[in-house]
Amino acid sequence: MRVLLVEDDEPIAQSLRRGLTRYGFEVEWVTTGRDALAHHEAYDVVLLDLGLPDTDGLDVCKALRERGDVPIIVISARSDETDRVVGLELGADDYVSKPFGVREVIARIRAVMRRMQPRGTEAPAEAGPDRYGPRLTIDRKAARVRVDDEELALAPKEYDLLAFLTQEPGALMSREQIMEAVWDANWFGPTKTLDVHVAALRRKLADVITIEAVRGVGFRLIVNDGDGGKGTS
Incomplete structure (x- = not known):
């Protein structure tokens, strides 16, 4: 667009x-x-x-x-x-x-x-949940995360952070990019909150993803089990 x-x-x-x-x-x-x-x-x-x-x-x-x-x-x-x-x-x-x-x-x-959109025009079919590796599924329409088909409870910002990082598995995201996307462009608080939420995701998804910290830059999400690609379920 x-x-x-x-x-x-x-x-x-x-x-x-x-x-x-x-x-x-x-x-x-x-x-x-x-x-x-x-x-x-x-x-x-x-x-x-x-x-x-x-x-x-x-x-x-x-x-x-x-x-x-x-x-x-x-x-x-x-x-x-x-x-x-x-x-x-x-x-x-x-x-x-x-x-x-x-x-x-x-x-x-x-x-x-x-x-x-003109009346009577059919909307494009909604995309289904996105699958990352054999275990992790993110349904962005419903804002739900599943691991091994079991729904995982995440706080709202934990979900937003995971949804953002999984848009490009393997890509290095700067702290500024992440704060701007997840906490909005006008966030003026400390970025320590980002580290807290990364730690929470690491704990809850320890066997499913790896979130690597790149000192002085930001973070990179890796999908475990050798499958960093994204497909649909």
Whole structure:
């Protein structure tokens, strides 16, 4: 899915672009309303900041809506109800207030795209649970983990961490990437909580996976029994 990101705050834009790219989105980033309106390459959804340096984002929203029906999600530090209402009346499909997490934005994008799907169009078949090696199964739709067909009790963040690390078994994930994905881009607490959750997963899945620590960088998940590949059950 192609995303046009209109955001002049570089740290926010870079963090959002990294997160979206990691989840399979293609992101084109511009920093002004003028560049947004001059961008003529095809895209599937617009993420539009209201506080742009050259023009009011609401004017850009209106101009984009007059051009077509591409979904527009406003992202802004403006939390006033009036701005929300005006944005939606001008054609925005959703509104996300800063600070926000990457996963929240992705959820909003997916929700908007589902609403945009024409009535009567069949949705693609849901993917089944993902299997990692002969013993571990993760059902991302139901947020359930099974080992040897027995459901494993995990705390919410333990599940989120496992689900993220198993997206690419064997890949080295930096602490920053993990914190951003599992605890959101706006997490400002200590990263010691990551070590606590890694230790919990190691304890609960000791014979099923190995989570290697790479000093000064991050962690790498390895599926045990010589099968690091991912398939479906």
